[in-house]
Amino acid sequence: LFKPFWEAWGIIHDQYVDQPVDDLQLMRGAIDGMLSALGDEHTSYMDPDSFKTANEHLEGKEYEGIGAWVDITGDYLKIISPMPGSPAEKAGLKTGDVILKVDQEDMTGVAGDLVLKKVLGPAGSKVTLTIMRKGTDEPFDVTIQRAKILTPQTESKMLDNNVAYIRLYTYGDLTASELRKGLKELLAKKPVGLVLDLRGNGGGYL
Numbered sequence: 001l002f003k004p005f006w007e008a009w010g011i012i013h014d015q016y017v018d019q020p021v022d023d024l025q026l027m028r029g030a031i032d033g034m035l036s037a038l039g040d041e042h043t044s045y046m047d048p049d050s051f052k053t054a055n056e057h058l059e060g061k062e063y064e065g066i067g068a069w070v071d072i073t074g075d076y077l078k079i080i081s082p083m084p085g086s087p088a089e090k091a092g093l094k095t096g097d098v099i100l101k102v103d104q105e106d107m108t109g110v111a112g113d114l115v116l117k118k119v120l121g122p123a124g125s126k127v128t129l130t131i132m133r134k135g136t137d138e139p140f141d142v143t144i145q146r147a148k149i150l151t152p153q154t155e156s157k158m159l160d161n162n163v164a165y166i167r168l169y170t171y172g173d174l175t176a177s178e179l180r181k182g183l184k185e186l187l188a189k190k191p192v193g194l195v196l197d198l199r200g201n202g203g204g205y206l
Contacts, residue, residue: 005030044073050113059173065120066127067149068093069170069202072112076100076132077119081169081200083152091144093131095200100139101130123148156182164191171204 012021032045067086071078079097082088101107102118119127128143153175155167164186168175186194 041073046113050111062148062150063120064123064148065146066091066093066144067147067151069200070112070116070119071202072116074112076107077112077115080202083149083169084155086149087144087147091142093129093142093144094133096134098132099129100132103128104130121146154178154182156186158186158189158191159195162189162192164189164194165197166194167197167199168201170202173205175204 009026012026013019028045028047035043035045066088067083068088069080069083071080077099079088079093079095079099081095082093099107099115099119102115105118107115107118119129121127123146126143126145128141130139130141132139151170151172153168153170153172155165155169157165159165166179166182166186168179
C-alpha cells in the first residue's frame with residue numbers, strides 16, 4: 001500500500017531542485033493531505049503552532065487580537081461570535097461574518113489558521129478586515145484596533161422579574177469552575193427561573 005508513497009519520498013530527496021528538503025514539513029503535509037482526502041470539512045490537520053493559536057482562548061489566558069471566536073475550518077475564516085466588550089464587538093462584527101481579505105490581502109485559498117495569525121497582532125495596532133455578511137450585496141471593510149483580550153467563558157447575572165441568566169460562550173479550561181461559581185451566586189438569590197444561553201457558542205473542548 002505504501003510503496004508509491006516511499007517512491008515519491010525518494011524521488012523528492014533525489015531529484016527536487018532545492019536540497020535539502022524539510023522532512024518535518026513533508027511529513028506534516030502528508031498528514032494534511034491524508035485528512036483532506038476524507039472529504040470532511042470538519043476534519044483537518046493542525047501543526048503544533050496552529051493548534052496552540054487556535055486553542056489559546058480555551059485556556060483562559062490573555063492574548064492580543066480583536067476578540068472573537070472564529071471557525072477556521074471553512075473556505076474562509078468565519079466569525080462565530082464577537083466577545084463581549086471586545087474590539088470586534090465594538091466594530092460591529094456579527095455572527096456569520098466571513099473574512100475575505102486581511103489588510104487588503106485576498107485570503108482565498110489560505111488556510112484558516114494562517115488567516116487567524118494575520119488577524120491577531122500586537123495590542124494598539126490596527127487591522128482592516130474585508131467582510132462579506134449575509135443580507136449585504138457587497139463586501140465592506142472594517143478597521144479594528146487590536147487589544148489585550150482576556151477571554152470570557154461564561155457570563156452570569158440577574159434579569160428583570162427575578163430570572164437568573166447564564167451564558168456559555170465556549171467550553172474551555174475555566175468554563176466548569178466559572179459556571180459553578182455563577183450558579184452558586186445566582187441560586188442564592190432564589191430566582192424564579194433560570195435561562196441557559198448557548199447562542200453563538202462555538203464549541204471548544206470536546
